[in-house]
Amino acid sequence: MVCFFGGCRTLYFRHRNKRDIGKVAVGGRDAWRDEKEVFMKRKLLTLLMGAALCISSLAGCGGGTRTQQEAAGETAKEQPQQEAAGETDEVSADREVTIWCWDTGDTRKQMHDEFTKATGIKVNLVAVESKDMTQKLQTTLASGGEMPDIAWLEATFRGKLLSLDIWEDITANPYNFDTSQVLDYLIPLETTEGGQYVGPECPSVAGMAYKRELAKEYLGTDDPQELEAMLSDWDSFIAKGKEVVEKSNGTVFMLPSLGAAGQILKGQSTEPFVEGDKLNLDVSMRPILEKLLEMKKAGMVDVLDFSSAEEGASYAGDEHIFYPCANWSLEFTIKSNDKDGQGRWGFMLPPGGPFPWGGTVMGVPKGGAHKEEAVEYIRFFFASKEGAELQRDYKGNFSPYKPLYEDASFYSGVDDYFAGQDVLQAISQEVFPNIKGVRLPSKYDQDIDDVYNLALKTINASVDGSVSVDSLIESMTDELLTKQPDLSE
Template sequence: MKARMKRGFSLLLAGVMSAALLASCAGGGGKPAADNGGGQTNQGSANDTKATGKKTDINIWLWDVSDSRKKYYEEFTKLYPQYNVVLTSVQAKDMAQKLQTALASGADLPDIAWLEQTYRGKLLSLNIWEDLSKPPYNLDKSQVLDYLIPLETTESGVYVGPEAPSVAGMAYKRALTKKYFGTDDPAALQKIFTDWDTFIEKGKEVKQKSNGSVYMFASLGDAYQFLKGQSSTPFINGNKLNFDQGVAPILQKLVEMKQAGIIDTIDSASPAEGTSYTDETHIFYPCANWSVDFTIKANDKNGIGRWGFMIPPGGPFPYGGTVQGVPAKAKNKEGAAALINFFFMTQKGSELARDQKGNFSPYKPVYDIPNFYSHKDEYFAGQDVMKAFETEIFPNIKSVRLPSKYDQDIDDAMNVAIQTINASDNGNVAVADLVSKMENDIMTKQPDIEK
């Protein structure tokens, strides 16, 4: 899922989404009907559709046009037959350019656009979005998980829309942890790996015991995902770089891991790293809620019983996520808001996201329902990973780094720095030099940025 859902969290505030939202969003007038928990209101409008046969399109630009996604949206049109959902494939990296081109040429904009986490800062900065928390949509932000709100709001205060929260812990291969650390129990492993310095020291022991053939991580990129996600220190303040405080500590820890020889030289997200999920050479991996199905099971098809899940050193962290935004110049904003509300702000929509896509919901009230998220997973030797995410990962998200329109340029520069560390002779590279090069690369691309 790449970045699909691919993320503290103030849980368990009960409440119900304003019924007026669905009444207005369904395209009807008059007194709103009550929400029955499935998000279905304004039945008169649906009956009118049956009589006339007319439907209104909701056009969505997104990167997932799979059959499962189409079936997912069909559940909405069953309850709202006045709408027809039309999907247009747009890669996450192309979304900003495609939206800007449509605006410049006067072409139609989508009714909903996906703002994937990696490119979200740039997309939020476009200043083209409806505020779904304001009339006529009135999405109740108080019912959205608290840690998500800053990630879904523009610098000018526009609340663009909700997302399926994406957060991560750490997956591990049970046989390897038992062999090298004496246990495959997540609670016991969490007591061993109290911080990243301890992780490095334990990695040195693994290196010695295995004669250098077994690694803690397959790639430096995996280690970076943990360290980046666990820090909320901004990389940039306004247009001023903050690399000494935000970037340098992360690079320093990566250099220490490289010097210790505990990380393999595989490129992150490469086919080789995909293959590493099946071997007995690499122990730990970042594991978001979406990773269980779309990374671990997809790569290790015969891995039943092989995996475990734990809180990593440094704690859980946001990892991925895709905001659903409605452009102000969209043709069917009301229908778009109705769809977003149904899937992200009702119990029925939350159940569909859980059962059909394996996603968690941003809707607070479902976390008040006992065992709403619970499934013993045979891949994880019967461990209830979904429950672990709900009770151990989400509540312990400490902080988030706010999105910036420069995020992609920073990511590109960071990738070069990681490749430099990876190619170095046993980590023989100065962090100050890496930071300086990153700063120069960013300022070359973005002349308005200052040190």
């Protein structure tokens, strides 16, 4: 035991040494690497020796455990003070933000280099996949660990995370972030139940993409305006869908998956699924499911699973005409799934109008060490023209900064995938102004999402939609009440 804790003490001191090395050799990264390798090798040796000693000299291990442990604890306690003292001295020299995010690619790093040039703030990225973000945040919070200065919060998990009292209100003193310059529809999406404004995001909105060839063959035109007029509401969409099924003998579908249709329908309605702690499924979910069943019965929606491998592959095929299409879908989904699709695509507003889809909020946790810098980062990238240009040019992101949309040419570019259509301009000038409203995030979002996915599975597996909406709503209610006992019907 004695030797064991001896071992970890050495390790701890090594750890401290390493920090020093890091500070000394700021300029020479390679020199630092070499030092580190030596350090690593030494550490390995120390550890192995520690383990070996520990095992072989167990006979001598009686008392002394506690004192050693305490000693290790005490030396450890001294450290933060030293560190804190060091930091106050260095504040001006050492300005940095640490961001937990799932995009640590080169383009983001280049974009951040520009930011560092402009402001002198260094950006550290820690890669955390979006599915792991909640868990990593939670464990860190629960154990009182080091929080990031900015954490990315993805749409599905956002509701739950926003309901926790862990975020800085960046409109308050001393940050005073000005939300009047943020696109109005976004603000409620970024505000906690307690009314704190957490942070902005790149607006994510969607219309509908279509395959021009199929549209021409089965709907008679590939012109976006004509299609929008033809398919202005869901009833006409379903009526046309039936024609397509008939014309193609059931080989061509309007949409690839129920989930794709559902994504549009869910995005277009703003009725909350839960009001306070009361379920509101009859008002909010029922109309969506009814429409989906109608489409399923008409045979106009294929049976693929939404955002599955198969659906990805279907972009390059020619069995499905329409896809919901957000601004990020252009690069992320369409171009990467349909590599040779130049000129094959068109963009239009869907029946029932455009809708919000996705979005990643930049949250500033209360526990972060560099909150001022974090807000400066946010202000730069989300509330300035300079940052918006960088976001646009490096990442193809839209900005929530309102004034930009007055200039129709700010987001503009002919897209050869879309046969020369200016999709960016269409999104900035037609989609954004037509977003009617948003469904407010709720801490039950993931649970709702989950039972909704389950219901889609049930509809999908049923033969020609022979399920009743009543039974679906009933089982959804039942599941939600079991999962969240504080909810009521």
